Amino acid sequence: MGGLVARWREVMDELVHSRGTALKRYGYLLCGDEAGATDLVQEALVRTFARPRLNWTVAELEPYVKRVMLNNHLDNYRKKGRWRRLLPRLAEPETATDPAIASIDRLAVFAALRLLSPQQRACLVLRYYEDLQVAEIADQLGCSQGAVKRHLNVAITRLRVTFSVTTVEG
Amino acid sequence: MEQQLIKQELDQLAGVVEPLNLEVEHLSKRVIARRRRRKAGAVVGALVLVGGASAGYGHLASARNSADAAAGRNQVGGAVWPDQMQRRDLSCGKSIDPPIVGADHGPFSLVITKVSRGSDDTVQVSAAITSKTAVRIPDRPGPTNPRLLITRNGVVVAGQDPKLVMSPRPLTTVSPGHGDLVLRTVHVDPAHPYLISPWLASPNPCAGLTWAQLWASDAGLQAVIVVSANELIGSRQMPPDTDPLFLAQAPLKQ
Numbered sequence: 001m002g003g004l005v006a007r008w009r010e011v012m013d014e015l016v017h018s019r020g021t022a023l024k025r026y027g028y029l030l031c032g033d034e035a036g037a038t039d040l041v042q043e044a045l046v047r048t049f050a051r052p053r054l055n056w057t058v059a060e061l062e063p064y065v066k067r068v069m070l071n072n073h074l075d076n077y078r079k080k081g082r083w084r085r086l087l088p089r090l091a092e093p094e095t096a097t098d099p100a101i102a103s104i105d106r107l108a109v110f111a112a113l114r115l116l117s118p119q120q121r122a123c124l125v126l127r128y129y130e131d132l133q134v135a136e137i138a139d140q141l142g143c144s145q146g147a148v149k150r151h152l153n154v155a156i157t158r159l160r161v162t163f164s165v166t167t168v169e170g
Numbered sequence: 171m172e173q174q175l176i177k178q179e180l181d182q183l184a185g186v187v188e189p190l191n192l193e194v195e196h197l198s199k200r201v202i203a204r205r206r207r208r209k210a211g212a213v214v215g216a217l218v219l220v221g222g223a224s225a226g227y228g229h230l231a232s233a234r235n236s237a238d239a240a241a242g243r244n245q246v247g248g249a250v251w252p253d254q255m256q257r258r259d260l261s262c263g264k265s266i267d268p269p270i271v272g273a274d275h276g277p278f279s280l281v282i283t284k285v286s287r288g289s290d291d292t293v294q295v296s297a298a299i300t301s302k303t304a305v306r307i308p309d310r311p312g313p314t315n316p317r318l319l320i321t322r323n324g325v326v327v328a329g330q331d332p333k334l335v336m337s338p339r340p341l342t343t344v345s346p347g348h349g350d351l352v353l354r355t356v357h358v359d360p361a362h363p364y365l366i367s368p369w370l371a372s373p374n375p376c377a378g379l380t381w382a383q384l385w386a387s388d389a390g391l392q393a394v395i396v397v398s399a400n401e402l403i404g405s406r407q408m409p410p411d412t413d414p415l416f417l418a419q420a421p422l423k424q
Contacts, residue, residue, distance in 0.1 A: 020190035051263035
């Protein structure tokens with residue numbers, strides 16, 4: 001039993017050290033802030049390793065963890081949505097500008113992503129950052145391929161506006 | 171071109187993220203705590219499940235008056251079945267650990283006759299229990315059904331809904347005029363195998379997996395049928411982690 005306990009810890013350690021930053025980047029694109037991304041990664045790792053997966057490799061675990069991150073992110077948004085509807089409308093908290101997003105281009109893209117719904121944003125990230133096909137995205141989101149295409153069209157249209165404004169200003 | 175631009179922008183945006191800084195030790199403690207909570211929840215769930223299974227036959231249990239019934243046993247043909255069945259936890263991520271009697275034990279054999287991939291990528295399996303001698307076994311082996319699992323390299327990646335598939339008929343009937351419980355049984359002999367396919371519901375991939383992902387590589391992928399030996403043969407062993415399993419498996423090919 002001690003050997004089994006050590007094995008999953010080794011795998012988790014390897015996953016965190018070799019792919020942790022990549023997971024955080026993925027989470028960041030989903031939710032838009034670093035702290036939220038770190039939380040998504042942590043919770044997904046805990047959920048993943050809470051079930052014994054004796055023979056899984058890091059390569060097999062990474063897509064699984066990303067899937068858990070995506071589901072958690074969308075679930076969190078839905079729960080917060082119910083909460084937002086119950087509370088009186090409050091002023092949006094000021095977004096702390098990440099000093100690393102120094103260029104005006106990055107800010108523009110960042111701002112454009114925030115205008116997307118979580119599903120639109122997830123579709124965009126899965127399609128253009130994760131290089132998944134529409135069918136795979138539909139699988140992950142549990143929706144139809146038609147819905148994925150609609151989300152992508154809306155997301156691209158909104159980004160297109162951003163890029164065209166950037167181009168004009170540039 | 172536009173799509174390349176979007177990809178480039180996302181890559182560059184993600185690139186500004188600080189490296190992940192996680193204390194793995196702290197994470198390990200959270201994992202252990204979560205596993206303990208899950209285990210505690212599974213024990214409670216199993217107790218509720220056993221209680222529910224017993225309650226389903228409670229109205230018949232009240233008619234018992236035999237010595238065996240008083241001892242909580244139902245006896246058929248010399249074999250003794252415990253009247254509260256427990257099942258091993260073979261949920262997602264688990265491996266099928268010993269004790270395993272294999273596909274053949276005593277007079278019985280568990281046989282997979284066909285494995286096929288459905289048009290919706292699900293797995294369909296036909297299986298039967300055969301016997302070298304004429305015997306009577308519980309119709310639908312035990313209140314807990316034979317289970318169809320999909321494993322990869324020995325780890326469960328898809329399985330049936332854990333809820334019991336209830337027979338439209340009660341497992342036990344009241345013997346007219348005596349008030350004793352009688353297990354509903356079926357005759358099995360070399361010429362008459364017991365087809366268990368009707369009790370094998372289509373498995374569902376574990377959370378986070380899809381059939382497309384499972385089928386992407388058939389390396390190490392197996393369809394596995396398990397049947398409790400306690401229920402088939404009759405045994406006084408109660409703890410689910412010592413319930414020996416009949417196990418038959420067949421590789422899944424793309």
